[in-house]
Amino acid sequence: MKINENFNNLKQNYLFAEIANRVRAYAEKNPERELIRLGIGDVTLPLAPAVTDALRAAAEEMGRKETFRGYADYEGYEFLRAAIAANDYKARGIDVGETEIYVSDGAKSDTANFTDLLSADNLAAICDPVYPVYNDANLLDGRPIRLMPCVAEKGFLPEIPDWRADVVYLCFPNNPTGVAATADYLRGWVDYAVRNGSLILYDSAYEAFVREPGCVRSIYEVEGAKECAVEFRSFSKTAGFTGLRCAYTVIPKDLSFDGQNIGRLWLRRQATKFNGVAYIVQKAAEAVYSEAGRAQIKENIDYYAGNADELKAALSGLGLPVWGGVNAPYIWFKSPLPSWDTFDKLLNEAGLVVTPGAGFGSCGEGYARLTAFGDKEMTAKAASRLSAVKL
Amino acid sequence: MKINENFNNLKQNYLFAEIANRVRAYAEKNPERELIRLGIGDVTLPLAPAVTDALRAAAEEMGRKETFRGYADYEGYEFLRAAIAANDYKARGIDVGETEIYVSDGAKSDTANFTDLLSADNLAAICDPVYPVYNDANLLDGRPIRLMPCVAEKGFLPEIPDWRADVVYLCFPNNPTGVAATADYLRGWVDYAVRNGSLILYDSAYEAFVREPGCVRSIYEVEGAKECAVEFRSFSKTAGFTGLRCAYTVIPKDLSFDGQNIGRLWLRRQATKFNGVAYIVQKAAEAVYSEAGRAQIKENIDYYAGNADELKAALSGLGLPVWGGVNAPYIWFKSPLPSWDTFDKLLNEAGLVVTPGAGFGSCGEGYARLTAFGDKEMTAKAASRLSAVKL
Numbered sequence: 001m002k003i004n005e006n007f008n009n010l011k012q013n014y015l016f017a018e019i020a021n022r023v024r025a026y027a028e029k030n031p032e033r034e035l036i037r038l039g040i041g042d043v044t045l046p047l048a049p050a051v052t053d054a055l056r057a058a059a060e061e062m063g064r065k066e067t068f069r070g071y072a073d074y075e076g077y078e079f080l081r082a083a084i085a086a087n088d089y090k091a092r093g094i095d096v097g098e099t100e101i102y103v104s105d106g107a108k109s110d111t112a113n114f115t116d117l118l119s120a121d122n123l124a125a126i127c128d129p130v131y132p133v134y135n136d137a138n139l140l141d142g143r144p145i146r147l148m149p150c151v152a153e154k155g156f157l158p159e160i161p162d163w164r165a166d167v168v169y170l171c172f173p174n175n176p177t178g179v180a181a182t183a184d185y186l187r188g189w190v191d192y193a194v195r196n197g198s199l200i201l202y203d204s205a206y207e208a209f210v211r212e213p214g215c216v217r218s219i220y221e222v223e224g225a226k227e228c229a230v231e232f233r234s235f236s237k238t239a240g241f242t243g244l245r246c247a248y249t250v251i252p253k254d255l256s257f258d259g260q261n262i263g264r265l266w267l268r269r270q271a272t273k274f275n276g277v278a279y280i281v282q283k284a285a286e287a288v289y290s291e292a293g294r295a296q297i298k299e300n301i302d303y304y305a306g307n308a309d310e311l312k313a314a315l316s317g318l319g320l321p322v323w324g325g326v327n328a329p330y331i332w333f334k335s336p337l338p339s340w341d342t343f344d345k346l347l348n349e350a351g352l353v354v355t356p357g358a359g360f361g362s363c364g365e366g367y368a369r370l371t372a373f374g375d376k377e378m379t380a381k382a383a384s385r386l387s388a389v390k391l
Numbered sequence: 392m393k394i395n396e397n398f399n400n401l402k403q404n405y406l407f408a409e410i411a412n413r414v415r416a417y418a419e420k421n422p423e424r425e426l427i428r429l430g431i432g433d434v435t436l437p438l439a440p441a442v443t444d445a446l447r448a449a450a451e452e453m454g455r456k457e458t459f460r461g462y463a464d465y466e467g468y469e470f471l472r473a474a475i476a477a478n479d480y481k482a483r484g485i486d487v488g489e490t491e492i493y494v495s496d497g498a499k500s501d502t503a504n505f506t507d508l509l510s511a512d513n514l515a516a517i518c519d520p521v522y523p524v525y526n527d528a529n530l531l532d533g534r535p536i537r538l539m540p541c542v543a544e545k546g547f548l549p550e551i552p553d554w555r556a557d558v559v560y561l562c563f564p565n566n567p568t569g570v571a572a573t574a575d576y577l578r579g580w581v582d583y584a585v586r587n588g589s590l591i592l593y594d595s596a597y598e599a600f601v602r603e604p605g606c607v608r609s610i611y612e613v614e615g616a617k618e619c620a621v622e623f624r625s626f627s628k629t630a631g632f633t634g635l636r637c638a639y640t641v642i643p644k645d646l647s648f649d650g651q652n653i654g655r656l657w658l659r660r661q662a663t664k665f666n667g668v669a670y671i672v673q674k675a676a677e678a679v680y681s682e683a684g685r686a687q688i689k690e691n692i693d694y695y696a697g698n699a700d701e702l703k704a705a706l707s708g709l710g711l712p713v714w715g716g717v718n719a720p721y722i723w724f725k726s727p728l729p730s731w732d733t734f735d736k737l738l739n740e741a742g743l744v745v746t747p748g749a750g751f752g753s754c755g756e757g758y759a760r761l762t763a764f765g766d767k768e769m770t771a772k773a774a775s776r777l778s779a780v781k782l
Contacts, residue, residue, distance in 0.1 A: 001557040001590045002510035003649040007656060014662040042461035052454035055671065056447050062634065063443035065766075070433035070633040105496055105636075105666070112664035116531060119393035136663045140507060166392040199392045242461040243453065243670045245496075258394040265398060271405040272527045273503035275496070279634045280446065281669060375456075 009139045015132050015359040016040050022343070023353055036382045038311070038370040039353040041175070041329065043240040045303060047284075048296035051239065054287035058280035072276030074267060076103025076248065080282045083289045084248055088233070094220045100253050102266060103277050103285075107205045107234035107247040111169075112137035114201060114230070114249075116269050117262070118167060125165035127158050129176055129360030129367070131203070134169045149363045152334070155179060156323060160188045164196045170219075171203035173210060176360045176369040177332040178324015180215035186222045193228035199257055200229040205247075208238040208301050210327045226252035230262065237329060237373075239288045239297050246277055246285045304329050307379040308372035314383035315370075318391065331370040332357070335391050342368045342391065350385040400530045406523050406750040407431045413734070414744055427773045429702070429761040430744040432566070432720065434631040436694060438675075439687035442630065445678035449671035463667030466658060467494025467639065471673045474680045475639055479624070485611045491644050493657060494668050494676075498596045498625035498638040502560075503528035505592060505621070505640075507660050508653070509558060516556035518549050520567055520751030520758070522594070525560045540754045543725065546570060547714060551579045555587045561610075562594035564601060567751045567760040568723040569715015571606035577613045584619035590648055591620040596638075599629040599692050601718045617643035621653065628720060628764075630679045630688050637668055637676045695720050698770040699763035705774035706761075709782065722761040723748070726782050733759045733782065741776040 011018075019039050027035060047055075061067035075081070081098035089096035104110050115137045118124075124138045128147040138145050146165065148158035156177040158170075170189060172181035193200050200219065207217035219225045231250040235241035251263040287293045308325035315322045315333045325331040335342040339356035346352040346368075357367030374382065410430050418426060438446075452458035466472070472489035480487035495501050506528045509515075515529050519538040529536050537556065539549035547568040549561075561580060563572035584591050591610065598608035610616045622641040626632035642654040678684045699716035706713045706724045716722040726733040730747035737743040737759075748758030765773065 001588055001648040002513055003651050003656065004508055004510050007508075007651070007659070010659065010663075014659065017662055040462070044456070044459070044461070046456045046459040047450075047453045049454065052450045055450035055453070059438075059443045059446035059450065062438045062446070063440065065435070065437045068435070068437040068631075068634070070435070070631075071431070072634060108666045109664060117395055117398075119395050122393055133663060140660075140663070197392055240459075240461075242666075243459070243463060245666065245669050257392040260394050260398070265394065268398070268401065268405065269531075271408055272401075272524060272531070273500060275499045275633075275636065278636050278669070278672060280671075 004140065006140050006142045010136055014136070015355070018359070019353065019355065023347070026347055033351050035351050035353060036374065036378050036385070037353040038374060038382055039355045041237070041371045041373055042242050043237065043373045044375050045240055045300050047240055047244070048288070048293055048300065050287045050290050050293035050296055051284045054283045055280055058283035062280060069279040072279055072282065074270045074274065074276055076101065076277060077279070077282050080286050083286050087289045089218065089220070092217070094218050095226075096220055096250055097253070100250055100263065102249045102251060102263075102270065103282065104247050104249060104270070104274070105245040105277055106236065107203060107232045108133055110232050110247060110249045111201065111203055113269065113273070114266070115141050115143065116273070117265050118143065122166035123164070125161060125168045127169065127171070128362060129357055129364030130169070131171060131175045132360065147361065150177065151363065152321065156332070157181065157185060160192050165198055168193065168198055168200045169203070170200060171205075172216070173206040173328035174324070175206065176330055176355065176357065176364065178326075178328035178330035180210055180212065180327035182214050183216050183222050186216060186219060190219070190222050190224045190228060194224055197257070198228065200225070201232070202229050203232045205232065205234040206237055206328050207233065209305065209329050211305065212327055215327050220250070226255065230255070235285050235288060238301075239285070240300060241285070244281055244284060246281050303376065304372045307374060307376060310379055310383045311370050311372060311386070314386045317387055320391065325372065329372040331372065332367055333370070334367055337391065339365055339368060345391070346389065350389050352382055352385060395531065397531050397533045401527055405527075406746070409750070410744065410746065414738070417738055424742050426742050426744060427765065427769050427776070428744040429765060429773055430746045432628070432762045432764055433633050434628065434764045435766050436631055436691050438631055438635070439679070439684055439691065441678045441681050441684035441687055442675045445674045446671055449674035453671060460670040463670055463673065465661045465665065465667055467492065467668060468670070468673045471677050474677050478680045480609070480611070483608070485609055486617075487611055487641055488644070491641055491654065493640045493642060493654075493661065494673065495638050495640060495661075495665070496636040496668055497627065498594060498623045499524055501623050501638060501640045502592065502594055504660065504664070505657070506532050506534065507664070508656050509534065513557035514555070516552060516559045518560065518562070519753060520748060520755030521560070522562060522566045523751065538752065541568065542754065543712065547723070548572065548576060551583050556589055559584065559589055559591045560594070561591060562596075563607070564597040564719035565715070565721075566597065567721055567746065567748065567755065569717075569719035569721035571601055571603065571718035573605050574607050574613050577607060577610055581610070581613050581615045581619060585615055588648070589619065591616070593620050593622045595622055596625040597628055597719050598624065600696065600720050602696065603718055606718050611641070617646065621646070626676050626679060629692075630676070631691060632676070635672055635675060637672050694767065695763045698765060698767060701770055701774045702761050702763060702777070705777040708778055711782065716763065720763040722763065723758055724761070725758055728782060730756055730759060736782070737780065741780050743773055743776060
C-alpha cells in the first residue's frame with residue numbers, strides 16, 4: 001500500500017499547529033506568564049443573541065417528530081441561500097441568485113476541496129505570502145504552482161503576470177497582509193482571466209471588514225467576473241462562526257470550463273464527498289441576516305475594527321512599516337528581525353503570540369501578522385506591551 | 392483550464408439524486424398520491440431529549456464570552472473522544488483509546504476523503520453491490536478498482552480474493568444488503584491484509600443495529616486488525632444525527648504503511664482541508680453516551696428494528712428471497728423484475744419508494760433495498776401495500 005507521494009512535499013506541520021507547539025512549550029516553562037494570543041485568526045466575542053436564539057429554536061424543532069430534519073440538501077437549504085443572495089448581493093446591487101450559492105462547513109474546506117474539480121496538470125498561480133491552504137491543497141494533488149511575489153513596493157498586490165495560469169487564487173481583503181482591492185485593480189485580473197481562459201478562485205472571507213468605500217467586497221462588482229470567477233465566503237469571521245462552521249461558495253450559473261458547467265460539477269463533488277450542513281447551523285446563519293442579527297454583527301465587527309486601529313497605532317508608534325487593519329482584521333508589519341526571531345522575541349519578552357510572516361511564504365520573511373480578533377482589554381494590553389518592546 | 396478528467400468516469404447523477412428526480416416527477420403528476428419513502432436511508436425519529444438538551448446548553452455556552460469556543464481541535468474535543476473510547480470500545484472489551492479517534496462531520500466525508508492519503512496507483516478492492524461513495528471517490532482520483540462480486544449463494548459476503556489489493560473496502564453490517572459479519576469471517580480478511588500489506592477501510596456505520604451475538608460491531612474485535620485496519624463510525628444512524636453531522640474514524644496509533652504513520656497523515660490532511668466539528672454538535676454527540684441518552688437511543692434503535700421485522704415479514708410472505716433486517720436497518724430482496732423496473736412498479740402501483748439494487752453495482756441487478764428508518768405507522772402501511780403488489 002503506497003501513500004500519496006505528494007505528502008512529502010508538504011511541510012511537516014500546518015503553520016498554526018507549529019505555532020501552537022511553540023506556545024505550548026513556552027507556556028509549560030512559564031506557567032505564571034500571561035500570554036496574549038494575536039496569532040491564529042480566531043474570534044473571541046460570543047455568538048450574537050439572534051444566533052443563539054435561532055440555535056435554541058432549531059434544536060427544539062429537531063426534537064419534535066413533525067419538525068425534525070434529516071439529511072440537508074447538498075447545496076444548502078433554500079431559506080439560507082435566499083437570505084444570502086438577498087442580503088450579501090442583491091442589496092448591494094450585485095447580480096448573484098440563490099441557485100448560484102452552495103452552502104458548506106467552511107471556506108477552508110471549500111477552497112481546498114475545489115481542487116477536486118481541477119486537472120492535475122493545470123498551472124495554479126498563488127500569491128506569496130499566502131494563506132497556506134491554497135498551496136497545500138494543490139501540492140497534495142501534485143499540481144504545478146507558480147508563486148506571485150507580493151512586495152511592499154507594490155502595496156502587497158500581486159502584479160498581473162505576463163505568463164498564463166489556468167487557475168488563479170486571489171484573496172481580498174487579504175490574509176495575511178490585510179490589504180484590500182479596488183475594482184480598478186481587480187478589473188485587470190478579470191481581463192487577464194477572460195483573455196487566457198483562466199479560472200479565478202476568489203476568497204472574500206474577510207469582506208465584512210471593508211471600511212473604505214473604494215474597496216470591493218465581491219469580485220462580482222467587476223464586470224465580466226461571472227464569466228471567470230468563483231467566490232468563497234464564510235460566516236466564521238463575519239459572525240463569529242469559527243466554532244459553528246458555516247460558509248458558502250458562489251458559482252455563476254453559466255460558468256463553464258473545458259465544456260463543463262462548474263456548478264454542476266461542484267454539486268456532484270459535494271454529493272459524493274459531503275453530506276450537507278446541520279439544519280440548526282443553517283438556521284443560525286440565516287439569523288445573521290435578521291434585523292437584530294445585522295445590528296449585533298455590526299457591533300462585533302466595529303469592536304474588532306477598534307482593536308485593529310489600536311494595534312496599528314502601537315506598531316506605527318515604533319516606527320515600523322504597517323499594512324492592513326483598515327479593511328481587514330489583520331495587521332501586517334515589517335520587523336528588523338527575521339520572522340521566527342520576531343515570533344520568539346515577542347513571545348519571550350512580551351508574552352505575545354503573533355504569526356511569523358515567513359510561515360505564509362518566503363516573501364513573508366521579515367514580516368509578522370497580528371489579528372484584531374482578541375478581547376478589547378487584552379488587545380489594549382498587547383498594544384502597550386508592543387510599544388515597550390525593542391524590535 | 393482543464394477539468395479533472397476523471398469526472399467523466401462517474402455516472403451523471405449520484406444514485407440518490409437520480410431517485411429523487413424520478414420521485415419528484417411522479418409526485419408532480421400524482422399530487423394526491425400518498426408516497427411512502429423507503430429509499431434513502433434517512434432517519435425519521437426526532438433527536439433524543441438528552442441530545443436536544445445538550446444542544447441548547449451548548450448554545451447558551453456559545454452565547455457567553457467566558458464559555459464561547461472558536462475553532463475546535465482538528466481531531467475533535469477530548470471530552471467526546473474519551474466518551475467514544477470508553478463506551479463504544481473499552482466497555483465492550485475492545486482496545487481503542489481516545490488518541491486513536493478522529494471526530495468529523497460524517498462517515499461519508501471520511502471514507503471519501505481518506506483517498507487523499509492513497510497513492511493514485513494503489514489497487515482498491517471494492518464490493519459489488521456497494522455504497523456508491525467508495526467507488527466514486529476512487530474514480531475521481533483515477534485509482535484502479537477491482538470489484539468483488541457479492542452473491543446470494545455466498546450470503547452476499549465477498550470471498551477473500553486470490554489476488555492482491557492495496558486497499559480493501561469492507562462494510563458490516565452491510566449497506567445495501569444488510570448482512571453482518573462474524574469474527575471468523577473477518578479473521579480471513581485480517582490475515583489477507585497482514586499477509587499482503589493491505590489496508591482495510593472498515594465502515595461500521597450500522598453497528599448499533601447488530602442484534603445477534605455472533606456478529607461483530609468493530610473490526611478490532613479480530614486479533615491483528617490494529618495492524619491493518621481503519622474503522623469508520625457515525626452518529627447518523629446510531630443517534631439520528633443525519634441532519635446534525637457527526638462521525639469518527641479510528642486509526643490505531645501504530646498503524647503505518649509505506650514507512651508513514653497513518654494517524655499523523657490523516658491529521659495533516661484534516662488540518663489542511665477541514666476545520667473541525669461544531670462544539671455544540673460534539674456536546675450533542677457526547678450526550679448520546681449519558682445514561683438518559685443511552686436509554687433513549689436504544690428505544691429508537693428498537694423502534695427501527697421493529698420496522699425491519701415488519702418489512703421482512705411482508706417480503707417473505709410474498710415468497711421473495713430476503714436478506715438483512717436482523718442486524719441492520721436495511722432489507723435486501725430479490726425481485727423477479729430488473730431493479731429499476733421494480734423501482735418503477737412499486738412507485739407507480741404502491742406509492743412506495745425503494746432503492747434499486749442495480750444502483751449499487753451490477754451484482755445488485757434484480758434486487759432492491761428497503762430501509763427500516765421510516766415512521767412505524769407508515770412502515771406498517773408500506774408492508775401491507777407490499778403484500779398486495781404482484782411482483
